[in-house]
Amino acid sequence: MIPNPIFFNDNTIMIGLIVCCLVVLAVVMIPKAMRHRKRVRESKCEETVQEEEQEVQMIVVPNEETVLEQSMIDYKKRFLVNANIPTRNGKQVGIRKKYHSRISKIVKVIGENEVTIFSYIDNVLKHHFETFQDDISELYKKNCDDDYLIPKK
Template sequence: MLCIVLAAVAVIAAVFIRRAIGYRRRVKEIIGEGIPPEKISIKITGEEISHEVSDFYCNALLLPADTSTHDAKDVLIQPKYHARIKAIISSARKKGIPVTMYSYIDNVLAHHFLFLGEDITDLHLRRDDNH
């Protein structure tokens, strides 16, 4: 009787392990894990970027964060964006730029609020006036 129970448990375990391995493989493909950074497409448009934009990008977004991660919060990022950010960071590090995932996202958000802050404020003021 014990042998039958152990055999059944082994079969069930084998099925679940096989499914877990397949799931892990699919997740790796989705997020780009194991794919060299140079093979991950970062571009969103087909346009070439001028050197002026490229210099601005490096000087504004590929900087070390000026704050610590002590008070940082966790956020969820779509796997396709996570793979792109990892590729950007890997490429920057190969060029000697000490950027981290935290500092990159922090700089992108700071840039977003700096350049779109007025529009965001106006949007919220109009929304508050309508209620």
């Protein structure tokens, strides 16, 4: 039996393959395009709602001197206060000479000789642990199974 050349020539097969590929591509891409279009419409609606809900807020920008003054006051209140803890208790810690000299000058000049080096270091460490508590706890948990560093409630 001889095949019909109209149905089975190279051009017909090529056109058939192209049509099949286009159908598959359309089946895959049309739903994606519809989802994208829906998301774009929803985001435009949300932006419109947010723009309507926005209030005009007045922002007071302090001058640099005020910010610097407040920053210095905050620093003194946080770090240059005496700790109500007895020093030493049999514990000694070494400090690099350059840091010891620097801390001594800070305590003498800014703390006006009313704060001890121990108090300054204790306050710096307290602030450090309060600021980085979550990071420290997370890193500790990765390396150890106990709950030593988890804050008690």
